[in-house]
Amino acid sequence: MSSSSQVAESWISSFCSLLGHEYFAEVSEDFIEDDFNLTGLQSQVPMYKEALEMILDVEPDDDEDEEDEEDEDEDEEDMLGEGDRPTGYRRAGDRRHMRMASDLSMIESSAELLYGLIHQRFIISRPGIQQMAEKYDLQHFGLCPRVNCNGVKVLPVGCSDTPGQETVKLFCPSCLDVYTPPNSRFQSVDGAFFGTTFGCLFFMTFPELDVGTMRVQTDDRMASDTNSASTIINGIPATSRIPLPPQPSIINGVAPHNLAPGLGTGNIHEPRIYGFRVSERARSGPRMKWLRSRPDDINELDEAKRFWEDQEEVLEDEGTEMEEEAMDGQQGIDADEGSAIAASVKKARKAQLNGGVSPMDTNGVGEGG
Amino acid sequence: MLTNVLQFISSRGNEYFCEIDEEYLTDRFNLTGLNVEVQYYQYALDLVTDVFDLDCDDDMREQIEKSARHLYGLVHARYIVTTRGLAKMLDKFKKADFGKCPRVMCTSQPLLPMGQSDVPNTSPVKLYCARCEDIYNPKSSRHAAIDGAYFGTSFQNILFQVYPSMMPAKTQRRYEPRVFGFKVHAAAALMRWQAMQRDDMKDRLQAAKVESGFEEEDEEMESEDELDDEMEGEQVAPPL
Numbered sequence: 374m375s376s377s378s379q380v381a382e383s384w385i386s387s388f389c390s391l392l393g394h395e396y397f398a399e400v401s402e403d404f405i406e407d408d409f410n411l412t413g414l415q416s417q418v419p420m421y422k423e424a425l426e427m428i429l430d431v432e433p434d435d436d437e438d439e440e441d442e443e444d445e446d447e448d449e450e451d452m453l454g455e456g457d458r459p460t461g462y463r464r465a466g467d468r469r470h471m472r473m474a475s476d477l478s479m480i481e482s483s484a485e486l487l488y489g490l491i492h493q494r495f496i497i498s499r500p501g502i503q504q505m506a507e508k509y510d511l512q513h514f515g516l517c518p519r520v521n522c523n524g525v526k527v528l529p530v531g532c533s534d535t536p537g538q539e540t541v542k543l544f545c546p547s548c549l550d551v552y553t554p555p556n557s558r559f560q561s562v563d564g565a566f567f568g569t570t571f572g573c574l575f576f577m578t579f580p581e582l583d584v585g586t587m588r589v590q591t592d593d594r595m596a597s598d599t600n601s602a603s604t605i606i607n608g609i610p611a612t613s614r615i616p617l618p619p620q621p622s623i624i625n626g627v628a629p630h631n632l633a634p635g636l637g638t639g640n641i642h643e644p645r646i647y648g649f650r651v652s653e654r655a656r657s658g659p660r661m662k663w664l665r666s667r668p669d670d671i672n673e674l675d676e677a678k679r680f681w682e683d684q685e686e687v688l689e690d691e692g693t694e695m696e697e698e699a700m701d702g703q704q705g706i707d708a709d710e711g712s713a714i715a716a717s718v719k720k721a722r723k724a725q726l727n728g729g730v731s732p733m734d735t736n737g738v739g740e741g742g
Numbered sequence: 743m744l745t746n747v748l749q750f751i752s753s754r755g756n757e758y759f760c761e762i763d764e765e766y767l768t769d770r771f772n773l774t775g776l777n778v779e780v781q782y783y784q785y786a787l788d789l790v791t792d793v794f795d796l797d798c799d800d801d802m803r804e805q806i807e808k809s810a811r812h813l814y815g816l817v818h819a820r821y822i823v824t825t826r827g828l829a830k831m832l833d834k835f836k837k838a839d840f841g842k843c844p845r846v847m848c849t850s851q852p853l854l855p856m857g858q859s860d861v862p863n864t865s866p867v868k869l870y871c872a873r874c875e876d877i878y879n880p881k882s883s884r885h886a887a888i889d890g891a892y893f894g895t896s897f898q899n900i901l902f903q904v905y906p907s908m909m910p911a912k913t914q915r916r917y918e919p920r921v922f923g924f925k926v927h928a929a930a931a932l933m934r935w936q937a938m939q940r941d942d943m944k945d946r947l948q949a950a951k952v953e954s955g956f957e958e959e960d961e962e963m964e965s966e967d968e969l970d971d972e973m974e975g976e977q978v979a980p981p982l
C-alpha cells in the first residue's frame with residue numbers, strides 16, 4: 374500500500390538526489406523530530422501530518438483513520454460529481470485507486486513544501502550550516518559568473534522567505550550580488566527553501582573563510598582612476614599615486630580582505646573603443662561603476678569616524694593630524710587580532726597600494742571643464 | 743551563400759558568430775595583414791570561400807580546417823563593426839542568441855559577446871551586459887573556449903553608439919544582504935558609500951547636462967532607502 378516500504382533509500386536522501394536538488398542539505402531526522410524546529414509550519418503546509426510522515430518515512434497508521442478520510446472524500450466527490458462524472462462505468466476499486474494516487478501526489482508536494490521550509494531553518498542551525506559549509510567547499514553551488522570575481526564560490530539563497538515568490542539564486546560574497554543559477558533545472562527550486570538569512574549568516578559564522586583573492590597584479594588599463602571622465606590613451610598612467618593611510622584590520626566587523634574583494638580598483642570593467650576609454654559623458658558611456666566600486670582606503674567605510682572627522686574639519690583646518698590620531702587609536706583596538714588576518718590585510722593593503730589612486734582624490738577633479 | 747561558412751556558423755558551439763557576407767570575405771582589402779596571422783593562409787581562405795580543391799591527407803585537411811576557423815574568427819572581428827555586421831549582430835542580440843545576464847537585478851537583459859583583448863589567443867570570449875555594464879563568463883564550456891579576439895574589445899560599445907535606442911535603462915535596484923531581516927552592517931556601509939559615488943556621478947552628469955539613463959522608478963526608491971537606513975541603526979534595532 375505505501376510506497377515508502379518499497380524503497381530502501383529514505384525519502385530525504387532520495388529527495389536530495391533528485392535532478393535540480395543538488396543545493397539541498399540532508400536535514401537530519403533529529404532536527405525534524407524536535408517539535409520546536411517545526412513551530413508554525415503546520416498552518417503553512419496542507420496535509421501537514423501526512424507530509425511529515427512521508428518525510429520521516431513513517432508508515433501511515435490506523436486503518437480506521439484512513440477509512441474515515443475516505444468516507445469524507447466520497448462525500449465530497451458526490452457533491453462535486455454529478456455533471457462531470459465520466460459516462461463509462463468505472464468500478465469502485467478503480468476509482469478508489471485513482472483517488473489514492475492523486476492523494477499521494479498531493480501529499481508528495483506537501484512533503485516537498487514542508488521539507489523546504491524545514492530546510493530553510495535547518496541550514497541556519499549549527500549542524501545545517503556545517504553541512505552547507507562542506508557542500509560549499511566541494512563547490513556544489515558553483516562559481517560566480519562575473520569575470521572579475523575570478524571564480525569565487527557562491528551560495529544558494531532566497532530573495533524571499535515566503536514560498537512561491539522566487540526561485541533559488543546564488544549569492545556571491547566577492548561582489549555581494551545575486552545571480553540566476555546557470556542551469557535551468559534550478560529554476561523550479563523555490564528560493565524560500567534557502568531563505569534570505571542563510572547567505573550572509575554563513576560568512577558571519579565562518580569569518581576566517583577567505584571569500585576570494587584580492588587582485589594583486591596591477592593591470593594598467595584597468596587600474597587607472599575609475600572616476601575620471603576624460604578619455605586617456607591606453608597605457609598612460611592616469612594620476613600620480615598617493616600612498617594610503619594605515620588600513621584597519623577590521624572594518625564594520627569584517628576583515629577588509631573579506632569585504633567584497635571582487636570589487637574596487639582593478640575589478641571594474643572599463644569600456645573602450647579602439648583602446649580609448651568611453652567617456653562617462655557619452656550617451657552610451659559608463660554609468661554603473663559605483664555598483665562595482667569599493668574605496669581603496671577602507672577607512673572611508675568607517676562611518677562613525679568619518680562623521681567625527683567631518684565635524685573636526687568644520688571646527689578647524691587641522692584635519693590631517695586628527696585623522697592620524699584617530700587611525701592610531703583604531704589600530705590599537707584591533708592589535709590583538711590574529712596574525713593571519715594581519716598578514717592578509719597587509720597583502721590586501723599592498724594590492725591596494727599597487728592598485729592605484731583613492732577615489733577620494735579624484736572625486737570632482739577634472740570634471741570642471 | 744558560402745556552404746562552408748553556413749556549416750560553420752550553424753554547428754554547435756558557434757552560435758555567437760554571425761554569417762560574414764561573401765563579398766566581404768572575397769575582398770582582399772578586408773583581409774589585410776591576416777596572412778601572417780594564419781597558417782596555410784591561402785588554403786584556409788580557399789576553404790572558407792568554397793574554392794578549396796587540394797588533394798591532401800586527413801592530418802593536413804584538419805590543420806587547414808583549424809586555420810580556416812581561425813581565419814573566419816579574425817575576419818569576424820572586423821566584420822561585426824561594419825554596418826552590415828553590426829545589423830546582423832543586433833538581430834542576434836535581440837533574439838538573445840548570446841544569452842541573458844545572470845545578474846538577478848538585470849532581469850534577463852540580453853548579452854553581447856566581447857573580447858578582453860584584440861590579440862588572438864590572449865583570453866576567451868566574455869559576455870557584456872549593458873544594464874550592469876559588467877562582464878560574465880559564458881555558461882557553456884564550448885563557448886568559453888572561443889577566442890575573445892574573434893569579437894574584439896570595441897564591438898559591443900560601437901553597437902550601442904550606432905544603435906543608442908538599444909541601450910537598456912540602468913537600474914539602482916540591488917540585492918541587499920540581510921540576516922534575520924536586518925541589513926548586514928559591513929555590506930550596508932559599503933553600499934552607502936557606493937550610493938555616494940553614484941550620486942556624485944549623477945551630479946557631474948547633471949552639471950554637464952547629460953542624461954543619466956536611470957529608470958524613473960529609481961527616484962521613488964531612494965526615499966524608501968533612506969527610511970530603511972534609519973531603521974537599521976546599530977544592528978540591534980527593533981524588528982520592523
Ligand SMILES: [Zn+2]
Pocket residue numbers: 517518519522525545546547548549550635
Ligand atoms: Zn561575484
Ligand SMILES: [Zn+2]
Pocket residue numbers: 843844845848851871872873874875876
Ligand atoms: Zn547585467
